[in-house]
Amino acid sequence: MKKSLLLRLSQNLSFWESNLRFRGKSGLLAAFSKAIPKTNRVLGMALLLLMSGSLGFLFSLDLEIEGGLGNMAFSAGRESLSVGAKAFDPQLYSSLRIGVSGELKDYFSFSGGFERDPLLRNRLYASLGINLEYVSMEIGPVIGLFNAREQPVNPGFSAALDAEAPGIFFIHLQGSSSLGSVPDIEGNYNQKTGDVAAGFWVPYVVCSLNLNSRAFTVQEKTNLLTGDSLTRYFFRAEVYTKNVPYTVRVDLGYQNLKRSYSGDVINGTSIEKTRAVDEFKSIFLGLEGTYTFFPGFKVILGGEAPVYAWSVRPMKDPGKGSVLFRAYAGAAWSINAGN
Numbered sequence: 194m195k196k197s198l199l200l201r202l203s204q205n206l207s208f209w210e211s212n213l214r215f216r217g218k219s220g221l222l223a224a225f226s227k228a229i230p231k232t233n234r235v236l237g238m239a240l241l242l243l244m245s246g247s248l249g250f251l252f253s254l255d256l257e258i259e260g261g262l263g264n265m266a267f268s269a270g271r272e273s274l275s276v277g278a279k280a281f282d283p284q285l286y287s288s289l290r291i292g293v294s295g296e297l298k299d300y301f302s303f304s305g306g307f308e309r310d311p312l313l314r315n316r317l318y319a320s321l322g323i324n325l326e327y328v329s330m331e332i333g334p335v336i337g338l339f340n341a342r343e344q345p346v347n348p349g350f351s352a353a354l355d356a357e358a359p360g361i362f363f364i365h366l367q368g369s370s371s372l373g374s375v376p377d378i379e380g381n382y383n384q385k386t387g388d389v390a391a392g393f394w395v396p397y398v399v400c401s402l403n404l405n406s407r408a409f410t411v412q413e414k415t416n417l418l419t420g421d422s423l424t425r426y427f428f429r430a431e432v433y434t435k436n437v438p439y440t441v442r443v444d445l446g447y448q449n450l451k452r453s454y455s456g457d458v459i460n461g462t463s464i465e466k467t468r469a470v471d472e473f474k475s476i477f478l479g480l481e482g483t484y485t486f487f488p489g490f491k492v493i494l495g496g497e498a499p500v501y502a503w504s505v506r507p508m509k510d511p512g513k514g515s516v517l518f519r520a521y522a523g524a525a526w527s528i529n530a531g532n
Contacts (some may be wrong), residue, residue, distance in 0.1 A: 237474045248259050254528040259493060261288045261521025265475070266311040266422065269451045273469040278337070280509040281473050283517055286311040290523075296326040305337075312407050312421050313384050314340040318369070320351060329355045335384070341411065343380025347371050351386075363401075365390040375410065382411035392429075399431040403446070410431070417456040424449045429478075438486075444479035444497070475502035475517070483525075493523040 264283040292306035305319035320333030330353065337347035351369030367388040376382055386409040392401030403426070410420040427446020454469045481495030497519040504510045511517070 250297045252298050252529075255293065255525065256528075257290070257292045257523060257525040259288075259290045259523030261519060262496075263285070263288065263311070263517060263519035265473070265517050266448065267450070267471065267501075270289055272279075273452075273454050273471055274471050278507040278509055281471075281504050281511045283511060283515055287512065288521065296324075296509075302329075302331075305333075310407075312423050313386070313409055316384065318351060320353070322353075327357060327359075335371075337371060337382065337384050337504075340384075341380045341382055343378075344382065347382060347384070349384065353438075360394050362391070363392045373379035376412040379412050379415055381407065384409055397432060397434055399433075401429045402428055403427050414456075416458075417454065420451075420453045420455075422449075422451045422453075424451075427479075439482060439484045440482040440496075442479075444477070444481075447474070447476050449474050469506075471508050473502065473508070475499035479519075489527040489529070491525050493521075493525065495522075496520040 196450065200410050217226075223276070223457050262285065264285045266284045266286050268282055268284045288308075288310045290308040291308065292308075294302070294304035296302050300323055302324055303320065304322070305317075307315070307317050315338040317336040318327050319343045320331040322329055322331035332352045335349040335351045337349070339345050340347065349369060349371035351367070352475040353365070353367040354364065355365050357363035365388065368386065370385045371383045371385065373381075375467065385405075385406075387406040389404040390401050392399060394400075405425040406422070407426075408420065408422040410418065411421045425446055425448040427448075430443050432441045432443075452471045454467075456467050457464050458467050477497055477499050479497035480497065481493065483491045483493050485491040498516050502510075502517060
């Protein structure tokens, strides 16, 4: 089996290389080959390989799409609210996530998709995993896409590790990062994520403690480095019942939304380092429900709002009439290709 898998991946690699080499002078492949640096083309081919190399061994397939709206985000104006003691100004944003995942015969799995949110901007991702009896691992490329004119494609990698004792407890670790460290060229940026979860089962409820972090750092100008970050600590309970078409999930936790501004200011004959930080914190409550209309197809509807929110001084709190929220809806379709 391993030999046939390697042979299929080798054949797919030869196919994509021949297309880029012999047909890349016209059409979409030509634009891809010309516009994207060699390192990014390799990662792009890796995305295609992970998907195309998996199809021949497909056992099951899951498709999911989700879109949402919210307003707990900093504005795109890139001006510190702490300087001048301005108030947090909620900004309406949209989010989108399209994902595909599947199980392959002989313990393998894959996933891939596109996501957009107000903090990380746009990302493409793919991964190939191996699933053992109590442990599973995944690794694959992540690509920031069209988030800056100076750097339309930004490559990176992601990895995940899961361990569980079925029906007792589970642990999940995941992380991703763009290649390179702190951006030092105007327009360059770095995307980072980290997720940690530890949970346990009780009758008809899956409980977990979670830590999520997201960060986006960009060199806005030669003398201005801007960093956005969101850190969340929360408890999650997922309620389900046998032979019932719906599930309910409840989240309760604390989050810290932060934006920092670092730069250099000329003061006479010397250059001084400056740094300003805007922080908006909240205790939040989230609720999500799913309903299965027929086997393999379900709809998802969820929302989240602060129970209590506050700004870190000198930035002021939003106006009393402000309504902060996040709402989303989606659908998931599962196909059992093994039958």
